[in-house]
Amino acid sequence: MRFIESKHIEYKRELSEALEKEVVAFLNTGEGGVIYIGIDAKTQMVTGLIDADKTQLQIKDRIKTNIAPSALGLFDVLLEKIDAKQVIKITVAGGYGKPYHIKKYGMSEKGCFIRIGSASEPMNTKMIEELFFKRARNTLGMIRSPKKGLSFEQLKIFYQEAGFKLNDNFTVSLELLTPDSSYNYAAYLLADKNSTSIKVAKYKGTNRVDLIENNEYGYCSLVKAAKQVLDKLEVENKTFTKITSKQRLQKRMIDETALREAVINAIVHNDYSYEAPPKFELFSDRLEITSTGGLPFGLSREDFFSGVSVPRNKELMRVFKDLELVEYLGSGIPRILQKYDTSVFHFTENFLRIVYQYEEGFAESPVLTTQGLTDEGVSEGVSEGVKTVLAFIRTNTLCRVPAIAKGTGMPEKTVERHIRRLKEQGKIEFTGAPKTGGYRLIAGEE
Numbered sequence: 001m002r003f004i005e006s007k008h009i010e011y012k013r014e015l016s017e018a019l020e021k022e023v024v025a026f027l028n029t030g031e032g033g034v035i036y037i038g039i040d041a042k043t044q045m046v047t048g049l050i051d052a053d054k055t056q057l058q059i060k061d062r063i064k065t066n067i068a069p070s071a072l073g074l075f076d077v078l079l080e081k082i083d084a085k086q087v088i089k090i091t092v093a094g095g096y097g098k099p100y101h102i103k104k105y106g107m108s109e110k111g112c113f114i115r116i117g118s119a120s121e122p123m124n125t126k127m128i129e130e131l132f133f134k135r136a137r138n139t140l141g142m143i144r145s146p147k148k149g150l151s152f153e154q155l156k157i158f159y160q161e162a163g164f165k166l167n168d169n170f171t172v173s174l175e176l177l178t179p180d181s182s183y184n185y186a187a188y189l190l191a192d193k194n195s196t197s198i199k200v201a202k203y204k205g206t207n208r209v210d211l212i213e214n215n216e217y218g219y220c221s222l223v224k225a226a227k228q229v230l231d232k233l234e235v236e237n238k239t240f241t242k243i244t245s246k247q248r249l250q251k252r253m254i255d256e257t258a259l260r261e262a263v264i265n266a267i268v269h270n271d272y273s274y275e276a277p278p279k280f281e282l283f284s285d286r287l288e289i290t291s292t293g294g295l296p297f298g299l300s301r302e303d304f305f306s307g308v309s310v311p312r313n314k315e316l317m318r319v320f321k322d323l324e325l326v327e328y329l330g331s332g333i334p335r336i337l338q339k340y341d342t343s344v345f346h347f348t349e350n351f352l353r354i355v356y357q358y359e360e361g362f363a364e365s366p367v368l369t370t371q372g373l374t375d376e377g378v379s380e381g382v383s384e385g386v387k388t389v390l391a392f393i394r395t396n397t398l399c400r401v402p403a404i405a406k407g408t409g410m411p412e413k414t415v416e417r418h419i420r421r422l423k424e425q426g427k428i429e430f431t432g433a434p435k436t437g438g439y440r441l442i443a444g445e446e
């Protein structure tokens with residue numbers, strides 16, 4: 001394997017004092033980039049790290065503490081194994097708060113850097129001033145919330161379920177305040193009550209003439225709305241079967257991973273400054289997902305398809321990553337392209353639309369019955385996966401998501417969606433502390 005540095009890739013043998021300089025340079029570059037710690041580009045050797053976990057924590061702390069404006073939501077620090085050695089991969093997105101700089105030097109030639117070729121070069125005063133005057137003022141962090149008295153009980157519950165606890169200072173740590181300490185628009189979207197509603201419409205045919213179902217998920221925390229949309233589309237994404245001479249093939253109407261990535265991307269990267277949330281439309285032959293806002297400024301289609309990340313709403317990205325609704329920066333589009341080609345994406349100046357055609361040649365599978373689940377429960381739209389999870393919890397009380405995933409052979413993300421469905425139906429509950437408790441059937445469901 002050849003380790004060649006470029007405009008988007010930097011290699012470091014070990015963690016050095018130059019970390020902040022390299023991160024700032026990528027933040028100030030439209031497409032961001034990746035820094036590997038534990039690889040020597042000169043010798044083309046993977047040197048690895050002795051204490052990668054400790055180094056990982058040091059990197060996170062230095063980026064959060066030593067760089068301004070805040071880079072939270074714009075970077076990921078992950079452990080990887082290359083040639084059986086542990087290295088660290090730092091993914092940095094291009095930010096909207098340019099010019100980013102090293103705090104102790106301020107917005108000066110000693111503090112501001114930009115990526116030119118394979119090097120991080122200091123910016124001159126003119127470049128710094130031009131970027132500062134172009135700095136986006138309509139980002140969610142800068143827009144004041146239309147409401148003052150906001151509450152965040154739903155958000156606190158989601159963090160608790162993820163094993164975290166929001167302290168009294170969470171509006172500062174999650175960057176939910178404007179520079180004058182008022183709630184910003186990100187806070188408004190994450191609050192218990194707001195005026196934002198995501199629509200999921202269903203049509204009888206292939207056009208928008210015959211509307212048969214129109215659901216709204218919103219007026220609540222955007223996290224809750226996102227989970228409701230995922231659950232609704234999970235129900236709509238039926239399993240189809242085709243019988244061949246040799247085997248019985250089963251497929252979902254839409255690939256499950258690609259669907260989830262498209263939903264989360266549409267919600268997290270939507271341009272809410274237009275006050276227009278994303279919409280989801282189910283037709284007889286396809287699903288269309290439309291989000292407001294075209295490609296971010298300076299991002300080409302080639303960069304977009306390669307997984308380059310320029311988060312439009314870094315505050316939302318931070319929260320969705322904390323709650324593990326987002327895997328890591330730049331992962332969404334490549335995961336979609338593992339299952340579909342680039343033709344599913346449609347760009348305009350102000351909108352981005354993903355169109356998933358349903359699988360062809362498959363007929364809908366009959367609903368199977370599982371012991372202990374009534375036909376009434378099935379008619380309510382409970383999928384086979386939900387029934388499998390319910391059956392596992394019935395015989396393995398106080399189990400947690402990893403154990404359920406291992407026992408059922410499902411991905412943890414899928415198990416989490418099925419658990420949300422069962423909790424909404426009042427069939428299971430979580431008992432005990434967030435880190436030591438587990439799920440069990442509610443009395444009457446045994």
